[in-house]
Amino acid sequence: MTHRRLALIDMGTNTFHLLIVELPAAGQTQPRTLLRTKVGVRLGEGGISAGRIAEAAYERALHAVAGFREEMELHEVTDVRATATSAMRVAQNGPELVKDIFDQSGIQVEIIGGDREAELICAGVRQAVPLGSEHHLIMDIGGGSVEFIIANATTIFWKRSFEIGAQRLLDQFFPDPSGVITAEAVAWEKEYLASKLAPLTAALAEFRPVSLVGASGSFDSLADMQLGRLRSEAELPPCTELDLASFRRSYAQLLVLPHEERKNLPGILPMRADMLVVAGILIEYVLELTGITRIRTSAYALKEGLLAEML
The missing domain is CATH 3.30.420.40 (ATPase, nucleotide binding domain)
Structure with missing residues (x-):
């Protein structure tokens, strides 16, 4: 056979x-x-x-x-x-x-659709990260949309897709990514996020997640920056602990370096060098909003969710 x-x-x-x-x-x-x-x-x-x-x-x-x-x-x-x-x-x-x-x-x-996307991302993350019974905030920063899911190992309590992906944020707040993002643009992006993410703020207050789990993309890059080198797809472990101090260090570098120096940082894919700036602002905003201190990254997302569902 x-x-x-x-x-x-x-x-x-x-x-x-x-x-x-x-x-x-x-x-x-x-x-x-x-x-x-x-x-x-x-x-x-x-x-x-x-x-x-x-x-x-x-x-x-x-x-x-x-x-x-x-x-x-x-x-x-x-x-x-x-x-x-x-x-x-x-x-x-x-x-x-x-x-x-x-x-x-x-x-x-x-x-x-965005709701279905969020569901599949959650199914994929569950294959990589042991969630247990506590509430966790799962976040997937795409180029077009960002999915937020509050879930544990068995239940999705809340999910939502927002059309505020990194490419859109770049176009809006960082039209010339060859330089350094201004403090003003950072403040504008955070204000914009506060207005767009009101439903998330309400859900966070209700479900109080204890940790952040970041799926694929920007989170993989931040985990690579923590390690100081770029890993291939095959090398990525399903789950990586992203140290809060390491995230803060990477974020600070991304904010102050121009494009040419950003893309030479160890662990960065050149095509992500600019998007990581606006994604970093989004992650920082969510951390400020929640007070969460534990971050894990999941190398599994939508396609693994699809596979899990089919099996």
Whole structure:
């Protein structure tokens, strides 16, 4: 009998992720990971704030999917699940890109809503981080949207997706990321977050989470900065403790360095150097709001959630 091999694709606003697993045969419990890779597509760059996917980003997306297609053929994949989130959800030409991807690769992309995205992120994080019975705040900072979930190991108490992702924040508060972000822009971003995140503030007061769990993206970068080097996808442990002092150190550096020096910091992917500034402000805002001192990062997010759900 042939093994079933599944490809899970998460088309985010910054990064496209591909996970290929061999599904467990009779008598086995866990799927076997064959490949875990990602491509920085920056789908939101140059257009997300205007509600369109820019031409260059559109081409990068098709190119990334063609690369994924090759990997899938190489690994003899039998089934595919592909989801797309914020950028394709809100862009006028999102449906057109979905059609082009299907025409060129045969991959059918499902555009999912923010609530569903939050649910899948939570399911993925639970595979990586032991949550136990206490309430935790799970946060996923995408390029287009940010998901907040208050949950424990078994229950989601509250969840919400906000269209305030890092690319949008960059466009709005840091239009020239080649320099240093001004104190004024930091204050403006925090004011903006306070107005947008009122529902979160209310939920935090009600459920009082004891820790912050950051999924993928910016949180992986902060964990790499703590380590002082960039780790590959395959090297990332499912869960990393992010020391609060280390976060504060990284955040302080990001605020005062210009782009060229930011992107040379040990542990930073050059394409994240600018987004990490606005993401750092968002994380700092949430820490101020909650008084939380424990941060963990989860290398698992949406695609692992999808896999967990399917199994």
